[in-house]
Amino acid sequence: MRFVQLLFDFVSPLVREKPRARGVRARPASPKRERAQPKSERVEPERVKPQMPRVKPVPPRVKPRAPRGIDHSRRAQQRYDAIVEDSLAQHGLRVRRWRNSLSGLATLRIYRDGSQDRTIESPYPTSPLRLAIFLHEVGHHVIGLGVFRPRCLEEFHAWRYAIDRMNEMGLPTEGTVQRRFERSMQYAVAKSVRRGIRALPVEVAAFSPA
Numbered sequence: 202m203r204f205v206q207l208l209f210d211f212v213s214p215l216v217r218e219k220p221r222a223r224g225v226r227a228r229p230a231s232p233k234r235e236r237a238q239p240k241s242e243r244v245e246p247e248r249v250k251p252q253m254p255r256v257k258p259v260p261p262r263v264k265p266r267a268p269r270g271i272d273h274s275r276r277a278q279q280r281y282d283a284i285v286e287d288s289l290a291q292h293g294l295r296v297r298r299w300r301n302s303l304s305g306l307a308t309l310r311i312y313r314d315g316s317q318d319r320t321i322e323s324p325y326p327t328s329p330l331r332l333a334i335f336l337h338e339v340g341h342h343v344i345g346l347g348v349f350r351p352r353c354l355e356e357f358h359a360w361r362y363a364i365d366r367m368n369e370m371g372l373p374t375e376g377t378v379q380r381r382f383e384r385s386m387q388y389a390v391a392k393s394v395r396r397g398i399r400a401l402p403v404e405v406a407a408f409s410p411a
Contacts, residue, residue, distance in 0.1 A: 268299050268325050281326040284370070288339050292319070299325045303381075305334050307341035329367070330377045336363035353389035354402045360385065383408070 272278060289296065297308070297320040305323035312318070319342050326332035340362030341355070349355040360382050367374050386408040390401065394410065401409055 271325065271327060278327060281332060284332065285326060285335065288336070292339060292342055294339065294342060295320045297322050299323070303330065303334060305338040307338045307346060309342070309346045329373050330381060332372065333363050333367060333374070333378045333381065336366050339363075340366075351393050351398055351402070353386070353393045353405050353408075356389040357386060357402075357405050 267273070267282070273282060288294070295318065297306075300322055301324065303324055305321065308318075308320045308322075310318040310320075321335075321338040321342070323335045323338045324331045326335045337359050340359035343362055344355070344358050347355075349358055364374050364378070364382065367378070386405060387410070390405050390408045391410050393401070
């Protein structure tokens with residue numbers, strides 16, 4: 202028994218020793234999380250509205266003002282005035298300006314939003330010839346600008362529209378109107394020939410220069 206007691210006295214100090222601490226890796230300090238600001242304190246960035254392309258507004262259609270010096274009390278002139286007003290309203294046209302010369306112009310402007318501005322320039326109708334020129338420019342919009350090719354063919358159909366309309370209304374188309382139609386077509390066909398057209402349409406072949 203004494204031997205056992207001595208052995209116990211020898212081992213007990215070893216058991217009571219504090220065990221060695223094992224090496225432990227230090228964990229990196231976690232970053233501090235910022236506290237979310239309350240909704241009342243949050244500052245939202247300003248929203249920039251996308252800029253839409255500017256579209257030129259189409260001028261409103263108003264009754265065209267006739268040039269000065271025209272006697273609107275005449276019965277024939279009142280008929281011309283009614284034709285002007287009805288033609289513009291029926292086809293949605295606008296007069297850009299009344300010309301003093303016996304010439305005209307038809308223009309079509311198409312904007313980015315798809316709207317169209319259909320305008321004409323011509324002498325104000327006070328005679329059959331001036332009315333024919335006015336209806337000729339209206340005819341360009343009625344048949345469609347650029348629909349007929351070459352250009353001389355479009356001129357032919359625009360003139361046919363003007364003359365047919367005057368015949369329907371019982372207005373004279375002989376004399377000055379017919380001569381103006383022929384001279385205009387001869388000029389348009391000669392211009393196409395100078396530009397090197399290979400074959401003239403059948404409708405305008407009769408106006409070809411000799």
